Amino acid sequence: MTDDATLPPDAVAPSTGFGVLHLFCKPTPRFDPESIVAAVKQAEASGCQVVTVAVLGHKCDVAVMAMHRNLRELRALQTGLQRGGFDVVDSYVSVTEVSEYAAGMPDEMTKPRLYPSIPPQGDFPAWCFYPMSKKREAHANWFSTPFEERKELMAEHGKSGRTFAGRIAQYVTGSTGLDDFEWGVTLFGGHPDDLKDVVYTMRFDRASALFGEFGAFYTGMVTPVEELVRAI
Numbered sequence: 001m002t003d004d005a006t007l008p009p010d011a012v013a014p015s016t017g018f019g020v021l022h023l024f025c026k027p028t029p030r031f032d033p034e035s036i037v038a039a040v041k042q043a044e045a046s047g048c049q050v051v052t053v054a055v056l057g058h059k060c061d062v063a064v065m066a067m068h069r070n071l072r073e074l075r076a077l078q079t080g081l082q083r084g085g086f087d088v089v090d091s092y093v094s095v096t097e098v099s100e101y102a103a104g105m106p107d108e109m110t111k112p113r114l115y116p117s118i119p120p121q122g123d124f125p126a127w128c129f130y131p132m133s134k135k136r137e138a139h140a141n142w143f144s145t146p147f148e149e150r151k152e153l154m155a156e157h158g159k160s161g162r163t164f165a166g167r168i169a170q171y172v173t174g175s176t177g178l179d180d181f182e183w184g185v186t187l188f189g190g191h192p193d194d195l196k197d198v199v200y201t202m203r204f205d206r207a208s209a210l211f212g213e214f215g216a217f218y219t220g221m222v223t224p225v226e227e228l229v230r231a232i
Helices: 033-045 071-083 107-114 147-162 192-202 225-231
Strands: 019-027 049-055 062-068 086-095 126-134 168-174 183-189 212-214 218-222
Touching (some): 033 049, 062 071, 062 126, 071 086, 126 192
Antiparallel strands (some): 049 062, 049 218, 126 218, 168 183
16 A cells, blocks of 8 residues: 555545556557566556456457556556557556445455455466446436445345355456446456356346446456566
């Protein structure tokens, strides 16, 4: 956790928690492996938490997930990767948060959500990211649903997720007003099918079945940056 007193005067930081940046990249003809590694190492030296992922499929080749109190440090990482020859073909911007439905929870439960560590402890090499929102349709408008009903639905949703403890580490970050969807969901799993199973199971919860809208999914393997650039 970074104390605000240690931030530079020009810092742009959320009131609480971390800024979160997901970058989805492809190498260009200017790709320089050493520069990419240096950009990640420099970000880590500035206090960024960084995870690099080898992505499967055509959407991109590399995903970079980073967290820091100061959004300027996240931008510096993005600039370093671009100067190293990565083309950012997609991205997502969000912040860590504690849900309104978790009001009153003790600090030991809320602080890990506001100030999480990545990658999670344990063996979680499988990775995916997707954005999501809640519907605003006549037959299913989340934002006109009474708070107590929404709280009950989210409690059910959380209970489903907790059945995957030990198989999945989940990070839900807020992006309302910051990006195209309302939340970003990052999953670390022990196996690829753990990712599939948790998403499939939780889509039967009423909070998702009635109200969930999902964006594009990105899937890959957590890979140290030095190994990642050798494989491109």
